[in-house]
Amino acid sequence: MEDQLWTNTNVAEAIPDVYPPFTWSIARLLDESMNFIPGYYVFSGNICGRPYMNISRRASMISIVLGKDGKEVLKLLGDLYGQMPEQMVMPIHPFTRLGVMKVMVPIILRTTKQALKASKDLPQFLKVTPGWCEGMRERIKM
Incomplete structure (x- = not known):
């Protein structure tokens, strides 16, 4: 098991309430279909029903692609997730550029x-969508 940095910044603003299990399962399917980073999912954690994001993998990809260290990556990600404390050490996953x-x-x-x-x-x-939606509404009423 490796160290990871988790946040719910931006995710909590978009999804402020607790995720019901059905909604969580849909979010996981969306994550799996849009996964660009090996082992990284936007909604990768569910803590007490609230979505959390593991940004260590995203930061690791940025580090490999741009050739920057963890501190530089944290500064780049600061606008998205907020500035991290100076003493914060970003756990970097050992991706290779070729593997990425x-x-x-x-x-x-x-x-x-x-x-x-x-x-x-x-x-x-x-x-065609408005007609399809109307037809679905009628079918649901039955």
């Missing part, structure tokens, strides 16, 4: 392809 690229490049390419397709399909989606 092997994982991230295919994910980035797939995500870009999906985004371009979604963007191209958006006008048709917006055209």
Whole structure:
């Protein structure tokens, strides 16, 4: 087991209430589908029903990609998660640059392809969705 830095900054603002189990399971599925960083999930922790984020892996990826140490990464992440105390030591996961690229490049390419397709399909989606929603409302009423 390794040291990790956890926060609920930004996550708690977006999701201020306790997560019911069903909502938590949906958040986990979304996390798994959008995972760019090996072993990193945005909603990686549920403490007393509240979402917490493990930022050690994100910071480790930034450290490897940009070649910065933990203190420099903490300063970069300060705008997102708040400034950390000076004596804070960022636990850095031992990723390798090659390992990171092997994982991230295919994910980035797939995500870009999906985004371009979604963007191209958006006008048709917006055209048919209101009717689909109305039909679903009727089916639910039955």
